[in-house]
Amino acid sequence: MATSSPTPAGAPLVYEGVSKSYRTHFWQRPFVSLDGLEMAVHPGEILGLLGPNGAGKTTTIKLALGLLFPDRGEVRLMGRCASEPASRAEVGFLPESPYFPDDLTGRELVEFAGRLHGLESADRRRRAAELLERVGLSEAMDRPLRKYSKGMVQRAGMARALVGHPRFVILDEPMSGLDPIGRREFRDLILGLREEGVTVLFASHVLADAEMLCDRVAILDAGKLLAIRDLGRLERERRVLRWEVEVLGGGEVAGGELIAERGDERLWRLPAEARAQEIVEAVAAGGGTLLSLTPQRETLEDLFLRTLRGSDGDRQS
Amino acid sequence: MSRILAIAHSTLAEAIRHRVLYLLLVFAAALMLFSRVLSMMTVGDDAKIVKDLGLSAISVLGLLVALFVGVGILFREMERRTVQVTLSAPVARWEYIFGKYLGLAATITINTAVLGLLLAGMTLWRGAYTHCLWAAIFMLWIELLFITAAAVFFSSFSTPIFSALFTSAVYVVGHLCWALTLLEQKLPAGSVAREVVHGLYLVLPDLEYGDIRALVVHGVPVGLERIVWATVYELAWAGMLLLIAALAFRRRDLV
Ligand SMILES: Nc1ncnc2c1ncn2[C@@H]1O[C@H](COP(=O)(O)OP(=O)(O)O)[C@@H](O)[C@H]1O
Ligand SMILES: [Mg+2]
Numbered sequence: 001m002a003t004s005s006p007t008p009a010g011a012p013l014v015y016e017g018v019s020k021s022y023r024t025h026f027w028q029r030p031f032v033s034l035d036g037l038e039m040a041v042h043p044g045e046i047l048g049l050l051g052p053n054g055a056g057k058t059t060t061i062k063l064a065l066g067l068l069f070p071d072r073g074e075v076r077l078m079g080r081c082a083s084e085p086a087s088r089a090e091v092g093f094l095p096e097s098p099y100f101p102d103d104l105t106g107r108e109l110v111e112f113a114g115r116l117h118g119l120e121s122a123d124r125r126r127r128a129a130e131l132l133e134r135v136g137l138s139e140a141m142d143r144p145l146r147k148y149s150k151g152m153v154q155r156a157g158m159a160r161a162l163v164g165h166p167r168f169v170i171l172d173e174p175m176s177g178l179d180p181i182g183r184r185e186f187r188d189l190i191l192g193l194r195e196e197g198v199t200v201l202f203a204s205h206v207l208a209d210a211e212m213l214c215d216r217v218a219i220l221d222a223g224k225l226l227a228i229r230d231l232g233r234l235e236r237e238r239r240v241l242r243w244e245v246e247v248l249g250g251g252e253v254a255g256g257e258l259i260a261e262r263g264d265e266r267l268w269r270l271p272a273e274a275r276a277q278e279i280v281e282a283v284a285a286g287g288g289t290l291l292s293l294t295p296q297r298e299t300l301e302d303l304f305l306r307t308l309r310g311s312d313g314d315r316q317s
Numbered sequence: 318m319s320r321i322l323a324i325a326h327s328t329l330a331e332a333i334r335h336r337v338l339y340l341l342l343v344f345a346a347a348l349m350l351f352s353r354v355l356s357m358m359t360v361g362d363d364a365k366i367v368k369d370l371g372l373s374a375i376s377v378l379g380l381l382v383a384l385f386v387g388v389g390i391l392f393r394e395m396e397r398r399t400v401q402v403t404l405s406a407p408v409a410r411w412e413y414i415f416g417k418y419l420g421l422a423a424t425i426t427i428n429t430a431v432l433g434l435l436l437a438g439m440t441l442w443r444g445a446y447t448h449c450l451w452a453a454i455f456m457l458w459i460e461l462l463f464i465t466a467a468a469v470f471f472s473s474f475s476t477p478i479f480s481a482l483f484t485s486a487v488y489v490v491g492h493l494c495w496a497l498t499l500l501e502q503k504l505p506a507g508s509v510a511r512e513v514v515h516g517l518y519l520v521l522p523d524l525e526y527g528d529i530r531a532l533v534v535h536g537v538p539v540g541l542e543r544i545v546w547a548t549v550y551e552l553a554w555a556g557m558l559l560l561i562a563a564l565a566f567r568r569r570d571l572v
Contacts (some may be wrong), residue, residue: 085408095398
């Protein structure tokens with residue numbers, strides 16, 4: 001089901017047949033957490049890596065950052081082998097449930113990352129303050145992380161990810177721990193990055209996050225890439241569940257069920273099987289005027305679940 | 318280099334925030350003061366007690382700092398996965414190992430300097446100060462740089478408890494393995510056993526050669542040559558352990 005589009009030139013991140021398994025104890029059979037991943041992140045896009053918990057999203061990301069080494073296949077980051085430190089020079093990373101040294105202050109955390117990215121002392125001080133302000137931590141930046149809420153740590157982690165002027169940003173569950181306002185701010189921030197030409201890969205198990213942000217989504221389950229699609233195309237794949245038809249005047253619409261009526265205006269519901277053309281004809285036959293005809297599609301969530309269920313079927317057969 | 322220094326700097330900062338460090342410092346200082354009291358109560362050459370106990374305190378304190386602070390910091394980094402945060406920047410694995418080592422070595426250096434000054438002050442007070450004391454302190458410092466490298470080495474692949482045990486074992490074996498040369502002389506020339514003992518001695522780090530405490534305490538002059546060679550020998554060992562640690566860490570999965 002996974003459609004592998006050709007790898008575009010200058011792709012920030014490319015996986016070529018990458019497999020990875022964990023061996024918890026040497027006498028146990030290794031657990032396959034990524035199986036033959038073929039995927040490329042296109043320059044300038046926001047790609048959402050979606051899948052339920054344990055799907056292999058974090059594993060995919062750690063392979064990109066050279067924290068894990070693939071058992072098979074190759075991972076290329078910014079045109080280099082992902083095990084080369086230089087590949088990470090223009091890459092920013094926000095880890096899942098950020099594990100930062102909690103006796104550092106927000107400012108120290110960001111400045112230290114700036115130092116590792118080779119920023120000069122004055123530059124990194126200015127950049128750290130600027131970014132911490134951008135994520136809404138200007139008040140708290142001199143307090144130790146231990147006194148931050150989860151959402152504040154997440155914000156500090158975002159500032160940290162951006163300190164090295166990255167051209168590619170990898171975010172692992174960036175929205176977790178944020179309140180609705182925080183999610184909105186992060187969303188705007190991520191969209192702002194795209195405006196600046198920064199490529200973004202983010203992992204999430206929450207579909208709504210992706211729906212608002214992504215150009216494309218990759219759906220991962222049990223270590224397998226099930227689909228990678230433009231969000232627009234995914235939108236069109238959503239099944240029509242029923243039709244809602246607004247009619248002015250006239251009588252019955254054949255095959256329709258009346259759900260609401262206000263004055264002369266009636267709202268009819270028709271089953272998914274009906275064709276738009278048939279509905280139009282049925283309305284005309286009843287003598288009414290068609291005001292609107294809306295397909296009610298399944299939510300992206302439903303499509304997502306259906307894709308996952310489909311893969312279950314594949315595995316059983 | 319700037320990345321190594323950045324990591325070293327943050328490691329030193331973390332070590333300085335470690336409470337255990339101050340506990341150990343106070344403990345060592347108390348031991349020195351106690352030795353001064355002890356020396357007042359004993360007849361005979363009491364200045365030796367101050368020097369002997371003081372130098373031993375520096376050595377043991379350094380070992381404990383390497384064990385608790387050194388192994389502790391490295392373990393915490395792995396356990397809490399802060400190492401992954403550092404290594405997601407353009408930092409090579411070996412730079413991380415060397416940075417961590419440099420930071421811990423700086424911690425040990427500060428400790429040794431503080432306690433060394435304290436000991437020097439104590440011997441001045443007793444009127445028994447000689448410049449040779451600094452030679453002994455210097456050699457203890459070099460030995461601790463080696464012990465710290467051993468702590469980093471074991472931590473790069475082992476659990477903290479085993480790392481601490483192995484590091485202590487290196488300290489003990491390093492001070493005892495000279496006895497193998499005695500054993501070697503007792504064994505018949507050309508025998509397999511003698512070759513084995515000789516070989517064993519060669520692959521173990523001998524810390525006794527560089528340990529000039531007893532000589533300094535008893536006022537026996539120590540040749541510069543011995544100090545230079547012992548320094549080269551122990552630092553070469555430290556460098557080798559760090560190199561192996563860096564190699565072992567190079568392809569390790571950070572889960
Ligand atoms: N350190 C580990 N040891 C053993 N198994 C692991 C380890 N980390 C992850 N896994 C397993 O690999 C699979 C993928 O994990 P992960 O990549 O963290 O998933 P996700 O980020 O999508 O939730 C999971 O089934 C998980 O149980
Ligand atoms: Mg995850």
